[in-house]
Amino acid sequence: MSIRVGIVGISGFGGGEAMRLIAGHPAFEPVYAAGEGSAGQRLSERFPGVPAKLADLVIEKWDPSRLPQLDVLFASLPTGASRDALARIPREVKIVDIGGDHRYADGWTYGLADVWPEAIAGKTRIANPGCFPAAALTALAPLLADRLIAPENIVIDAKTGISGAGRGGGAGFGYAESNENLIPYGLLKHVHMPEIESTIARISGGSAAGLVFTPHLVPMTRGILATIYARGRATSDQCLDAARSFYAGRAFVRVTDKPPQTKWATGSNLAFVSYAADPDRNLVIALGVVDNLGKGAAGQAVQNANLMCGLPETAGLEGAPVWP
Amino acid sequence: MSIRVGIVGISGFGGGEAMRLIAGHPAFEPVYAAGEGSAGQRLSERFPGVPAKLADLVIEKWDPSRLPQLDVLFASLPTGASRDALARIPREVKIVDIGGDHRYADGWTYGLADVWPEAIAGKTRIANPGCFPAAALTALAPLLADRLIAPENIVIDAKTGISGAGRGGGAGFGYAESNENLIPYGLLKHVHMPEIESTIARISGGSAAGLVFTPHLVPMTRGILATIYARGRATSDQCLDAARSFYAGRAFVRVTDKPPQTKWATGSNLAFVSYAADPDRNLVIALGVVDNLGKGAAGQAVQNANLMCGLPETAGLEGAPVWP
Amino acid sequence: MSIRVGIVGISGFGGGEAMRLIAGHPAFEPVYAAGEGSAGQRLSERFPGVPAKLADLVIEKWDPSRLPQLDVLFASLPTGASRDALARIPREVKIVDIGGDHRYADGWTYGLADVWPEAIAGKTRIANPGCFPAAALTALAPLLADRLIAPENIVIDAKTGISGAGRGGGAGFGYAESNENLIPYGLLKHVHMPEIESTIARISGGSAAGLVFTPHLVPMTRGILATIYARGRATSDQCLDAARSFYAGRAFVRVTDKPPQTKWATGSNLAFVSYAADPDRNLVIALGVVDNLGKGAAGQAVQNANLMCGLPETAGLEGAPVWP
Amino acid sequence: MSIRVGIVGISGFGGGEAMRLIAGHPAFEPVYAAGEGSAGQRLSERFPGVPAKLADLVIEKWDPSRLPQLDVLFASLPTGASRDALARIPREVKIVDIGGDHRYADGWTYGLADVWPEAIAGKTRIANPGCFPAAALTALAPLLADRLIAPENIVIDAKTGISGAGRGGGAGFGYAESNENLIPYGLLKHVHMPEIESTIARISGGSAAGLVFTPHLVPMTRGILATIYARGRATSDQCLDAARSFYAGRAFVRVTDKPPQTKWATGSNLAFVSYAADPDRNLVIALGVVDNLGKGAAGQAVQNANLMCGLPETAGLEGAPVWP
Structure with a gap:
């Protein structure tokens, strides 16, 4: 069973790292990618090393009213850009907001996943920490x-x-x-x-x-x-x-x-x-x-999404750090 | 079924990268690590981010006559240091020599895996390219x-x-x-x-x-x-x-x-x-x-080991590049 | 006797390096600085470490028709931006064009100073090599x-x-x-x-x-x-x-x-x-x-200006390289 | 009138920077250079960009009992290595100890030159700050x-x-x-x-x-x-x-x-x-x-030596910072 995942903000570093992690995730299937600077490109133009199975996914212009069916949306938008846009997403789509607009905002849970994991399980709106x-x-x-x-x-x-x-x-x-x-x-x-x-x-x-x-x-x-x-x-x-x-x-x-x-x-x-x-x-x-970009952004976002979806917290995040 | 793997030369960059890749490999189980500079340390002292399951593996002093039972040995030794030592390893232990001593040497196959994959399958002695x-x-x-x-x-x-x-x-x-x-x-x-x-x-x-x-x-x-x-x-x-x-x-x-x-x-x-x-x-x-350290050393070594063992060539190597 | 010097293109790296060298030059006195991105700033805002004597020189918007009296002008402008502008500078003002518009152009001498120093002496229009x-x-x-x-x-x-x-x-x-x-x-x-x-x-x-x-x-x-x-x-x-x-x-x-x-x-x-x-x-x-930025731009430009002015070729350029 | 200067510790970064600054100093003449790792080399082997006039100075093995006549000695030795050695230098040779052995030591003045310049003037033993x-x-x-x-x-x-x-x-x-x-x-x-x-x-x-x-x-x-x-x-x-x-x-x-x-x-x-x-x-x-290596070591050392010798404090130190 695969979980349909979208990413908006793929042109930025946080969104790019989210794509890297999701590409290697055992349960998440990337079906939607949007980004300002790279709309119209195939994913392999933006990320030359992307796995072959994702190479031909076309990056779209971000439009919250025209999303495919999604289970989870990762949003990595500039500060101020996500409040209105994300309000238009159906409630049943789980959202992890990697950006800063929803931290300690009403209706959103603060996703400090190593401190309060139980608060995140089952939620549909998580504000990822800065x-x-x-x-x-x-x-x-x-x-x-x-x-x-x-x-x-x-x-x-x-x-x-x-x-x-x-x-x-x-x-x-x-x-x-x-x-x-x-x-x-x-x-x-x-x-x-x-x-x-x-x-x-x-x-x-x-x-x-x-x-x-x-x-x-x-x-x-x-x-x-x-x-x-x-x-x-x-x-x-x-x-x-x-x-x-x-x-x-x-x-x-x-x-x-x-x-x-x-x-x-x-x-x-x-x-x-x-x-x-x-x-x-x-x-x-x-x-x-x-x-x-890991625990400080996309890594914690995937951890939060795992908790939201009832998956093992570590799914897709087992890789050892790169050294040197 | 897990394949018992050893690494010698873990103190160096090539050996360290081999350990990183093997730690995330679905079929390889690291059971032996040896290294000159870090003998006696636990793996987590040498690699603070190593997966928890490997944290307590103790790095040994390299001694080819005192190896545990291994299916595959990755050797990443300085030039000149592996010729005699590796000659003492039983033939049934598959060896990938990441070092330079066996390239175009008798009894060894040159492991340019993307060019000659079929020559590598089933072999027990592979010299990894420089x-x-x-x-x-x-x-x-x-x-x-x-x-x-x-x-x-x-x-x-x-x-x-x-x-x-x-x-x-x-x-x-x-x-x-x-x-x-x-x-x-x-x-x-x-x-x-x-x-x-x-x-x-x-x-x-x-x-x-x-x-x-x-x-x-x-x-x-x-x-x-x-x-x-x-x-x-x-x-x-x-x-x-x-x-x-x-x-x-x-x-x-x-x-x-x-x-x-x-x-x-x-x-x-x-x-x-x-x-x-x-x-x-x-x-x-x-x-x-x-x-x-990837295709130029440990990545290609794991690819070679996959081919030697009859595994999918990409096992443990699917991760997208780190960017930026 | 001091030689009145102007620099245009001070916002860029080449122009900035020219200013650094001229600030330490025994005969050149910087009296004019112009730059697109930093016009209106004092030199000390643009270069916090500029010598105190130059701190209050105000960077002007580049206008070739409104120059103070100058003996030498260093021009470090983007390709295509200097051809018309520099044509309006009086002939008696010596110009070193650090930019690319006048290399092998009519009326300009190619300033490869270590190869053809004698060709540069006394000239008033030098195109600095790339x-x-x-x-x-x-x-x-x-x-x-x-x-x-x-x-x-x-x-x-x-x-x-x-x-x-x-x-x-x-x-x-x-x-x-x-x-x-x-x-x-x-x-x-x-x-x-x-x-x-x-x-x-x-x-x-x-x-x-x-x-x-x-x-x-x-x-x-x-x-x-x-x-x-x-x-x-x-x-x-x-x-x-x-x-x-x-x-x-x-x-x-x-x-x-x-x-x-x-x-x-x-x-x-x-x-x-x-x-x-x-x-x-x-x-x-x-x-x-x-x-x-040295021999590849501003250093050679100062060397050329020295030759044009009849100064010792090394004036202002004696400093040993920074190491490490 | 030139002041005869020696540098010991030329193999290290602090000593190297001292040599760079002294090479461009209007009053200091480098006549002696000593260093552990580079003894026997000409200065131009150690510093390929050294001014031509100093290229053939041979780096000696450090021996405080065999110094040429010096007015000023810059010492940049590892901690613990300068206490005995510098005690053997005649009192009339001015010493700036860039190393750490004499800070707040008897007989030595602490050379925080921008705070207490007047305490440094005329002294012969200055401990350069860390x-x-x-x-x-x-x-x-x-x-x-x-x-x-x-x-x-x-x-x-x-x-x-x-x-x-x-x-x-x-x-x-x-x-x-x-x-x-x-x-x-x-x-x-x-x-x-x-x-x-x-x-x-x-x-x-x-x-x-x-x-x-x-x-x-x-x-x-x-x-x-x-x-x-x-x-x-x-x-x-x-x-x-x-x-x-x-x-x-x-x-x-x-x-x-x-x-x-x-x-x-x-x-x-x-x-x-x-x-x-x-x-x-x-x-x-x-x-x-x-x-x-500047104010934190060799720059301040030259400033201290200037003050000790009654020179303008800025002699040899007027160069603007390198940017970018």
Whole structure:
């Protein structure tokens, strides 16, 4: 039995990664692909390495009123572009919105799949977490749940590869200007702040007042590292143990003694978390690593779709990371 | 039914990629891993993202006289290190030698799997092609077979990512010195020459006299492009048609109108070939792209092992390339 | 005595590099800067590290009819944009056209400064060579002049860093798509062909028939390597000796035994050339390395301006390359 | 009048950059170069682009008892290797120790040249600051001096290019493993901590208790960014104004409204600082950018030597950064 799947936003990096994962999925059958920049092309023109069985699928112009019969739709649209469009999709079509328009929106479930998998099962509208929140919250959740850190005054120093800026990034993200360059941006005002604050509050039962979030663009294509500074009296071992318990039996989160590196996750849906704490300084450092296009976007979206469809959570996501 | 597989050389890039592919293979079960630099470690220490089922496999010191029962052994050893060692392995253990010691050696079959698949089926000793030859010969084979180019005086200008230099590359391959640097080397004397010459002669029935091969190190991790200049009166379309016929029904070779880019193949076992010709200049340009660790090493090795074992050639190799 | 200098095209990479070099020049005083994308900005907004003395120079919209009094104008405009505009500049203003519109055009001298320095001295209209020709012709000139190679059937396999594609390169040159990617393009039809053909013919006195030129984009910001295959019976030593004689006393060309690497030239006006030959194969390989923005654009432009103004050729160009 | 200069540690990146800067210095004449890995080579073998006048200087094996007559010695030796050796150098030879052995050591002056230039003038023993401290302290100094932030509980999240790991970094810093990888390391125990603590205390008159310093390796060759989180009630404008006053008239520190990027400083001795503050959150973010081999090592060393010798502070350091 195959599940009929559509993807809109195939011209972007998130949509492209969704296509890659769905092409290798044992139960999902891609029957519809739409994208602004590549409409009219066959899939093999857009992705020269696409499996042969999908080579001739023609990319369509996105029109929510003219969809084929679908079981699941993955939407990876620019911020602001999906709210009205997705409202027109019949309720029985399951939607994972990889874009940012429905996080903590009415009628949508926030799909932090490694933390709240049971909340996702059976739902038809899932808002996929942002890439930075995915990295940061996966590292923070066990500490917040066990009250090992205070929810207030958390500092998240986040670093992303440049695919996180999206494909239409403009001249500022050209190779020559981005290469050999490390760029901090959006100080004190990044768009991901409310999503992180809401989730910290939800897990901890307290307030995320004083949250600081500083994103940086790193000259690499993929990968996110969140280096997080929080206040608490736990030891490193207590933090690691809390995470091991919290994620026991979960397929995609690895708790490591060594600080994780972004390359450990490349091409996969894995998240790596680690901790270093100094009770004397009332300090806990939490580290979270994901592939921004994997757990940070398309990987988690497929995981969410698996949960929505009652499939094994890991279907189509078993591949080991690419290294080196 | 699972096939018991061992890998020796797991500390290197080729052995590591073999482990990644085998970990996701439907029929191969990794039961033995050996490596010089990482002996004594669990596999999850060496590869933090390895699937959970393999995390606790302990990497052993390589000793050909102390192997568990194996059906297939993948050997990825430095040049010169495998000849004596592999001679001690029982004949019933199938071996794919990813290293360079057995190419065109007695008792071994040269495993250019997309060109001579039928020669590989059922064999127990396969010498996997080198990474540069894999890229160049895949592009040249259809032209040589159809006599569209002369086998003499072929010029191969080859470019490889730095993982092609191996893991123990030394200070000269440190990041700071390799980044933002393009390095030609081995002019007129590269080690891959005899392998390429022999294969050109074998396909064409003629002599590869005057072959020129110039390798370059490109500041990227993975990928090989061979830009090849040959003499012939064919048109571009004749060359493309010849390749489409030659590789009709073959799973891993894509013939493209546009010049292929190395990123098209990253993480996959695909090869891309294209051609541009000018009969007036008696000139054919052939382009071949592979991932040096995929089709150029571990991908082709798994393909060979599939053929040796009578499995579908594509088993464990269906994944689309990672992009971007 | 200071020489009043203007630069148009300051928003691009070539114009920016010209500004960097002129800012450190002992005799040139930048008094005018124009650029499309950055008009209205102070120079320090466009180049945050510009010397303090130039920080407040305001970038103007390019208007050839409204120039201040200038001694020298550096023009780095897109192809097609400079022909009419530069025709309106008074003859007494010396112009170096870094763009491609005036190479081998009437009234303009081709500024291959290391080969024909005496032709440039005192001129007022110099067409700066293209970046690929600068690399290839510097390597070829001694061999052609000494008739060590035939001018026919030369194959130039050229590789450039991505700044060579210009700043407004479009999405195809975004970081995520260019990184970890090696891209051949423009097969059999690159725009630099006529310039190279004309110069080969001019130096050799023969015909450049059968010239092949294949450019590749390499994932690095700066640097060009031309790997050139030619026919001739010279030995490596004869080629090296010819180059050492040809460039004896010339400041910017280094003849090396070892194959040169692009990083050797980064940030400088140097060119490196080397040779490997096999008389038995009737083969000469010539290698030429430049920084595409240095000797390949702004460095050679400043060298040309020095010659035009009767200054020491090396003024403002003495800096050693940046390494690593 | 020329000043006779020696460099020891020329095989490493810091020593190499010192040679590059000294080669272009108007008053310094390099007469001695020593290095472990390259002893016996001519300078042009080690640095193919070195100015012709220095090409034939032979690199010697380092022996502090056999030095030629020197006015200034730049020492760039591994940690632990310079203490005894430099003690044997006659007192009248001025020494700048780029390595880490003499920071806050008896008899040595800490050379934070943009903060305490007057303390350096006329001295003969200067300990050059570490690369991370140079970036962080330049950003912090104005805030600490003006008491806009508390000296306690400062969090420094620092990111460096890979040349900061030194040239003999080992396999872990090979290209293939470092590229496309972001690596946090040394959590809660980095070697630069005491130097930063001492300097914070010295500037503020208070205690740097609770200092947190987390370094990261970023896949680029050069550049450091320190993103610093401190407690204080100042506004962004107050911080920027404090820095503009503090560095008024100083040649090498640029205070910018926009968050600085590492590429702004590449190849130069510049430091860029900026600030974003939120009094409601009792938060000040300070950003400091340097080239780790420039202001973070050899650039500052030359600046210190200029001050020691009574030269203009900017001699040999006027070059604008390389961009792109």
